[in-house]
Amino acid sequence: MNIHEETKSRKVEVMLFSHRYRLYFIISDDFFLHFFNENMLHVAKLHLNTRLITHAVFLEKESRLIVGGIDGLTSFHVEVICKHDPT
Numbered sequence: 001m002n003i004h005e006e007t008k009s010r011k012v013e014v015m016l017f018s019h020r021y022r023l024y025f026i027i028s029d030d031f032f033l034h035f036f037n038e039n040m041l042h043v044a045k046l047h048l049n050t051r052l053i054t055h056a057v058f059l060e061k062e063s064r065l066i067v068g069g070i071d072g073l074t075s076f077h078v079e080v081i082c083k084h085d086p087t
Contacts, residue, residue: 009028009029009030009032010029010030011028011029012026012027012028012029013027013028013029013053013054014026014027014053014054014055014056014067015027016056016057016058016065018058018060018078019060020060020063021078021080022037022038023035023036023037023038023080024036024037024038024040025056025058025065027048027053027056027067031047031048031049031050031051031053032045032046032047032048033045033046033047033048033065033067048067048074049071049074050067050068050069050070050071050072050073050074051069051070051071052069052070052071053067053068053069054068054069055067055068055069056068058078062077063077063078063079063080064076064077064078065078
């Protein structure tokens with residue numbers, strides 16, 4: 001599996017993993033947040049308004065993704081809907 005082909009981007013800026021949700025968060029250089037499951041299957045993507053992202057952190061307890069870039073900080077509440085309750 002090639003991440004660049006899956007995300008259709010040249011570069012991966014940030015890659016995070018949530019142990020709680022067994023989910024990868026990958027931010028590409030085209031300002032998209034990609035979601036991959038634990039088997040590295042691409043499940044969703046979201047366009048970000050923050051450009052040139054340099055930092056990201058996922059707070060497991062709060063289910064909050066904080067992204068930092070040239071436009072400042074952006075915080076997202078991540079709601080994962082799955083058939084198994086992760087808690």
